[in-house]
Amino acid sequence: MSEIKVVRNILQTNDEITSKNKKILDEKGIYVINLMSSPGSGKTSLLERIIAKLKNDINIAVIEGDIYTTKDAQRIEAQGVPVIQINTGGACHLDAEMIKGALNSLTLDNIDLLVIENVGNLVCPAEFEIGEDIKISVLSTTEGNDKPLKYPLMFEKSGAIILNKLDLIEFTDFDKKEFYKDIKSLNANVDLFETSCVKNQGIDEICSWLMSKIKNKKMKIK
Amino acid sequence: MSEIKVVRNILQTNDEITSKNKKILDEKGIYVINLMSSPGSGKTSLLERIIAKLKNDINIAVIEGDIYTTKDAQRIEAQGVPVIQINTGGACHLDAEMIKGALNSLTLDNIDLLVIENVGNLVCPAEFEIGEDIKISVLSTTEGNDKPLKYPLMFEKSGAIILNKLDLIEFTDFDKKEFYKDIKSLNANVDLFETSCVKNQGIDEICSWLMSKIKNKKMKIK
Secondary structure, eight states, rough: OOHHHHHHHHHHHHHHHHHHHHHHHHHOOEEEEEESTTTTSSSHHHHHHHHHHHTTTTTTEEEEEEOOHHHHHHHHTTTTOOEEEEEOTTOOOOHHHHHHHHHHHHHTTTOEEEEEOOOOOGGGGOOOOSSSEEEEEEEEGGOTTHHHSSSSHHHHOSSSSEEGGGGGGSSOOOOOOHHHHHHHHHHHTOOOOOOOOTTTTTTHHHHHHHHHHHHHHHHHHH | HHHHHHHHHHHHHHHHHHHHHHHHHHTTTTTEEEEEEEESSHHHHHHHHHHHHHTTSSSSEEEEEEEEEEEHHHHHHHHTTEEEEEOOTOOOSSSSSHHHHHHHHOOOOTTEEEEEOOSOSSSGGGOOOOOEEEEEEEEEEETTTHHHHHHHHHHHHHHHEEEEEEGGGGGGGHHHHHHHHHHHHHHOOOEEEEOOOTTBBSHHHHHHHHHHHHHHHHHHHO
């Protein structure tokens, strides 16, 4: 089918711009997260919790990717950190060119952590590098434990996977044992976290882990 | 950005094949549903319930679209209806060419209802016509009421919208009033259903509505 060839062409150009984005971000020593999941897994809620916990210790900026609306950006802005909204106007993922534009609008000096919240989509965002240090994917318990094998690319490419909405697991048939078995088969060395934003559970662990990643990046740059 | 032009080229070819699919399906008087949602909204569970309710009265066939795995097709097969699995091998949506191939593998005589379960993705599947009579989109309460405005295309193009996992709404902050207000602004004439597969709630209403749609299609063909 013709699509396959087409995607390859886009990816080639995307990789070139990714390298440029990466160079800018590396020079500033900014640790960059590409945060991905299905719509409604809780990316923005997790981000609110993480920012609230870390904003007094480090400087955080956020790029919000949405097809339309600025709903998520408004929630992040309320946390008092700089946020840039990208509206893709239909496109199902962020690409490096969009991030390049957003980086031009951000004051990058003194930023320690840049979180790029991708468009809610368990498929396409994983195909596009955008200049990140790590991809983090979120799955909520209400989505079902069968999703990693059904949508493997995102889970394979992630450096960390967060199982969110732990407070709802008792009302679902989510099988954690199966979930972790499947994750292991796809991506044996990934870092794993379990969270509930409602109960503020697991946020401290993510924040400690993030702080060590940020510190590491700064050490490498110096 | 170059992608936009690319998508248009694909869509042109897709529309031509869609017309051919539609001709075949119309001649047989088969009512065709393109069932779409995010991963984990409950498409397959809904389909299990609908098939269990209708299979003694009408002949149903299913095309299962997944990136990888035959998990969903196995669940549908257990219901005793013919099912064709399409594995897209990475692609984030079904297109008309894939459906054309699946139709060649199905015995279409005497089929009354063909349900095509699309890849779990709230964005891309809505862009591709595949020969359906109606698009039905599913949103589960755990995904949040803000999704229609954030991912409008699928909700705009749907002839029916099903709000699923009603049993879990009490554990979420899902605002039904906001949800229906947003739906109305996008798609004033869409048919609306509320369901819980766990509690077998709302399935009878969908089945009655479906039976009238199937009957209508047969009347138009004759």
